[in-house]
Amino acid sequence: MNTLFDKIWDAHVVQNVQDGPTQLYIDRLYCHEVTSPQAFAGLKDRDIKCFRPEKIFCMPDHNTPTHDQDKPIEDPISKVQVDTLERNAKDFGLKHFGMMDTKNGIIHVVGPERGLTLPGMTIVCGDSHTSTHGALGAVAFGIGTSEVEMVMASQCILQSRPKSMHIVVKGKLGEGVTAKDLALYMMSKMTTSGATGYFVEYAGEAVSALSMEGRLTLCNLSIEMGARGGMVAPDEVTFEYIKGREYAPKGDEWEKALAYWKTLKSGNDAVFDKEVIFDAADIEPMITYGTNPGMGMGITAHIPTLESINEAAQASFKKSLDYMGFQPGEALLGKKIDYVFLGACTNGRIEDFRKFASMVKGHKKADHVVAWLVPGSWMVDAQIRKEGIDKVLEEAGFAIRQPGCSACLAMNDDKVPAGKYAVSTSNRNFEGRQGPGSRTLLASPLVAAAAAITGVVTDPRELL
Amino acid sequence: MKQKFDIITSTCIPLPLENVDTDQIIPARFLKATTKEGFGENLFRDWRYDKQGNKIESFVLNDPTYSGQILVAGKNFGSGSSREHAAWAIAGFGFRVVVSSFFADIHKNNELNNFVLPVVVSEAFLAELFDSIFKDPKTVVEVNLPQQTITNKATGKNETFEINAYKKHCLMNGLDDIDFLLENKDKIVAWEKKHEA
Numbered sequence: 001m002n003t004l005f006d007k008i009w010d011a012h013v014v015q016n017v018q019d020g021p022t023q024l025y026i027d028r029l030y031c032h033e034v035t036s037p038q039a040f041a042g043l044k045d046r047d048i049k050c051f052r053p054e055k056i057f058c059m060p061d062h063n064t065p066t067h068d069q070d071k072p073i074e075d076p077i078s079k080v081q082v083d084t085l086e087r088n089a090k091d092f093g094l095k096h097f098g099m100m101d102t103k104n105g106i107i108h109v110v111g112p113e114r115g116l117t118l119p120g121m122t123i124v125c126g127d128s129h130t131s132t133h134g135a136l137g138a139v140a141f142g143i144g145t146s147e148v149e150m151v152m153a154s155q156c157i158l159q160s161r162p163k164s165m166h167i168v169v170k171g172k173l174g175e176g177v178t179a180k181d182l183a184l185y186m187m188s189k190m191t192t193s194g195a196t197g198y199f200v201e202y203a204g205e206a207v208s209a210l211s212m213e214g215r216l217t218l219c220n221l222s223i224e225m226g227a228r229g230g231m232v233a234p235d236e237v238t239f240e241y242i243k244g245r246e247y248a249p250k251g252d253e254w255e256k257a258l259a260y261w262k263t264l265k266s267g268n269d270a271v272f273d274k275e276v277i278f279d280a281a282d283i284e285p286m287i288t289y290g291t292n293p294g295m296g297m298g299i300t301a302h303i304p305t306l307e308s309i310n311e312a313a314q315a316s317f318k319k320s321l322d323y324m325g326f327q328p329g330e331a332l333l334g335k336k337i338d339y340v341f342l343g344a345c346t347n348g349r350i351e352d353f354r355k356f357a358s359m360v361k362g363h364k365k366a367d368h369v370v371a372w373l374v375p376g377s378w379m380v381d382a383q384i385r386k387e388g389i390d391k392v393l394e395e396a397g398f399a400i401r402q403p404g405c406s407a408c409l410a411m412n413d414d415k416v417p418a419g420k421y422a423v424s425t426s427n428r429n430f431e432g433r434q435g436p437g438s439r440t441l442l443a444s445p446l447v448a449a450a451a452a453i454t455g456v457v458t459d460p461r462e463l464l
Numbered sequence: 465m466k467q468k469f470d471i472i473t474s475t476c477i478p479l480p481l482e483n484v485d486t487d488q489i490i491p492a493r494f495l496k497a498t499t500k501e502g503f504g505e506n507l508f509r510d511w512r513y514d515k516q517g518n519k520i521e522s523f524v525l526n527d528p529t530y531s532g533q534i535l536v537a538g539k540n541f542g543s544g545s546s547r548e549h550a551a552w553a554i555a556g557f558g559f560r561v562v563v564s565s566f567f568a569d570i571h572k573n574n575e576l577n578n579f580v581l582p583v584v585v586s587e588a589f590l591a592e593l594f595d596s597i598f599k600d601p602k603t604v605v606e607v608n609l610p611q612q613t614i615t616n617k618a619t620g621k622n623e624t625f626e627i628n629a630y631k632k633h634c635l636m637n638g639l640d641d642i643d644f645l646l647e648n649k650d651k652i653v654a655w656e657k658k659h660e661a
Contacts, residue, residue: 014655015648020630023648025655035547037498046642051652063496077496084498128546128570142570144548146577146640154645156652160628162569192483193540196569226543228569292483292543312591316482316538409492409545418515428544430487432510 002267003164004233005199008139012122014156021158027121029151030107031058031094033085034411035126039149040088050092052155057116058089059097061106062411064404066374069099078412092152105377105403108132108345112216113379115245119234119261124151129345129427130229131222135215136242137234137264139199142223162228163197163273166266168204171280176461178355179214180347180425180444182206183221184286184296186278192294196226198274201266206280207232212241213351220346221427224293233265285460287332288429288442290320295429299447299459305329323431324439325419332441332457339422340371340452341434342445344408347425348376350383352445357392359449359460365397366455372414373398374406396453410435423451467579469635472560473606475532477524478597484537485544486571490553492545503549504556525557529601534561536593536605541582542571551578561607563614565590576631577640583607583614583625592621609636 014023031039036058043050050056063078073079082099089096097103103114108129111117119137124130126148133140143157150157173182187194200222202215210218215232222230232238239258242248249257284298297303306328309317321328342348342356353375365371373393375381381403384390390400407414408426410433416422418437425448426433429440441457450458494506511523519526535554541564542550551574554562562575563583575582585593596603596618604617609632615622627635634640645652 011659014651017630017644020628023645023651025652025659034495038500038548041499042642048646051649062492081496081498126546126548128544130546142546144546144551144570144574144577146548146642147573150641150645153642154649154652156645156648158630158641158644192543193566193568196540196566223544226540226568292485294483312539312587313482315480319481409487411492411495428485428487430485430544432491433487436491436493436510436515 001271003270003272004137004201004231004264004266005139005164007264008120008122009161017158021160023156024122024159025156026124026151027055028116028123029056029148030111030123030125030130031056031085031148032062032107032125032127033060033081034062035145036088036148037081037084038145039126039152040092042149043092043152048153050094050152053093055155056094056152058085058094059104059107059110060085060099062405062409064099065412066372066401066404066406066414069402102378105379106345106348106405108220109348109376109380112136113245113377115242115248118242118248118257119238119264124157128223129220131227132216132220132345134219134222134229134231135212136238137231137261139229139231141229162199165195165198165200165227165274165276166272167200167202167276167278169202169206169278169280170204171206172209173206173280173283176285176446176464177283178444178446179210179217181283181286182280183218184288184293184442185283187221187224187294188286188296189278190225190294192224192292193226195222198227200227200230202230202232208235211351212237213349216349217346221293224427234261285444285447287447287457289324289326289332291323291429291431293428293442295320296442299457300333302329302331303327333459335421335457336455337423337441337451337457338368338370338420339416340369340448341374341407341422341424341426342448343372343374343376343406344426345376345405346427347445348374348380350380352425353380353384353389355445356449357389359446359463360396360398360453361392363396363453365452369452369455371398371452372401372407374401375403377403407434409433423448423457466638466640468638469560469579469581469609471606471608471610472533473604474534475602476534476536476597476605477530477532478594479524479535479537480594482538483540483543486542486547486550487544489542489550490547495547495549500552502556503553504558507553507557533559534563534605534607535559536563536590536597539564539566541567543568546570548574551575551580555580563590563593576635579635581607581609581635585614585623585625589616589621589623592616592619
């Protein structure tokens with residue numbers, strides 16, 4: 001009780017349905033092209049409009065190619081889906097940031113950077129990584145398409161109240177250890193279902209010390225522990241980040257909003273359903289070895305042995321390692337890799353490009369490595385160029401592609417071929433996630449950069 | 465898709481793997497459709513077919529030994545992506561019930577919103593059910609929504625399962641959440657008025 005989550009949730013309750021879910025008011029609905037067409041079709045079937053069109057923002061990101069975006073999409077099915085979103089947005093009177101619009105990008109990168117995501121809001125999107133927006137102190141969670149249709153129709157959703165979890169990370173993260181490593185570490189300890197049914201608030205010295213970009217990465221990955229969402233209480237870092245952004249409140253409205261946002265924190269008497277404590281000093285740069293994001297380890301560690309896995313999970317564990325082509329008990333350092341992907345709603349922000357560039361500066365990309373560097377939005381792309389990061393990357397043999405979800409889920413042409421290993425800053429290493437047969441090693445931008453220049457799995461601390 | 469739900473009595477298809485994610489249930493490259501139809505054909509696509517499109521005979525959906533309207537799966541079913549296409553694929557293939565000891569939150573809602581019933585059972589019940597099905601693929605399970613019970617007819621073991629009264633009413637009467645929300649517009653407007661002030 002009296003947690004940050006409770007304060008925001010309670011403020012948005014329209015009614016508690018008897019012996020049922022809560023009817024929750026939603027401040028912001030984001031729509032991308034993959035999970036919205038059937039919701040729009042549902043509205044058309046019922047012959048109804050969007051109830052509050054001004055609260056809905058649409059943009060394509062999953063299918064968008066990462067080159068030649070000024071030309072029509074070559075894949076005809078992708079093109080239909082992207083065109084359908086544009087037409088639906090027009091038909092229903094919704095804001096739409098189309099391809100090549102300077103406001104376009106991955107929806108979870110664009111929302112915060114345009115000031116559309118604000119503290120205290122309830123935010124949903126037909127996308128599990130909607131948890132990202134919790135970094136600004138919002139209650140944000142992913143939903144299915146039927147639920148998207150609900151929000152379009154009524155600006156409300158029916159949802160059971162999740163339990164609350166407090167994850168406190170004490171101490172300071174070491175050199176070369178990033179928000180991504182922190183998240184991968186937590187998943188490795190909690191498993192991919194350890195936070196299912198919960199809404200997480202992250203706190204503690206290591207979390208407070210994170211930049212906004214770092215917090216966005218951390219909250220983004222909440223769903224990979226099964227959590228409904230994750231959030232960080234807004235503070236000066238948050239306010240500084242939001243101030244002056246396009247859709248952020250201005251003038252008197254800003255002062256009024258700020259006064260409210262400053263009340264958004266868990267009370268000293270807050271009671272969480274579950275408390276978990278981690279020590280930042282225990283965390284080293286992380287890498288995954290299996291086919292779910294909970295199958296991660298410190299980069300210098302060894303894959304668990306079969307005997308160390310409980311019996312019911314052994315079949316899945318064996319299937320996973322067979323798919324990856326790894327042996328139980330072996331180390332990954334020095335393993336040859338084929339692809340590197342920097343990007344996604346997890347690590348496609350300016351700070352991620354700064355980190356990657358700082359590591360590859362003065363080095364050359366390994367000849368055999370194919371590297372895809374994909375900014376999360378055109379705004380990130382512009383900042384990369386403004387800071388001269390593009391020059392550093394070019395000198396090291398890297399090219400920057402155009403924004404979108406890209407190889408995170410390979411709905412466009414950026415597919416890792418079967419059997420090839422990709423060190424990827426994205427969020428999921430599921431079988432076939434980056435293309436049929438692809439083998440994904442999830443890691444931070446620093447680990448990805450180190451692998452890109454050495455061509456093998458490398459501890460980035462050795463190059464710092 | 466609004467099929468009224470009452471009692472389902474059926475044989476089962478067993479999938480004793482844990483952490484089955486929605487990328488496996490329906491891979492991303494099949495998410496490009498703009499309707500809800502046809503996803504059943506690609507349910508578990510990359511486990512069902514090889515790269516050349518040939519059936520992988522050893523996969524349970526291709527094994528004629530097993531059939532039925534009930535999918536029985538390992539712990540943490542439906543993790544990962546929120547794609548409702550996974551629920552459309554499960555429903556499209558002909559499943560009415562998914563039994564597991566644990567479901568991921570978003571996918572569980574997606575199943576319910578498509579009149580597929582996720583039934584959470586204990587680990588012991590699940591282990592025994594897998595055992596029964598492997599011993600006798602003709603093992604029948606009864607899922608009784610009005611009573612909220614699931615019975616393994618081979619052993620007679622039964623358990624009660626949870627579902628909130630509202631959602632149970634919706635499933636049994638073929639109603640969806642949008643019907644409910646549209647009837648409650650006045651409450652929404654009242655909430656907005658209160659919060660504009």
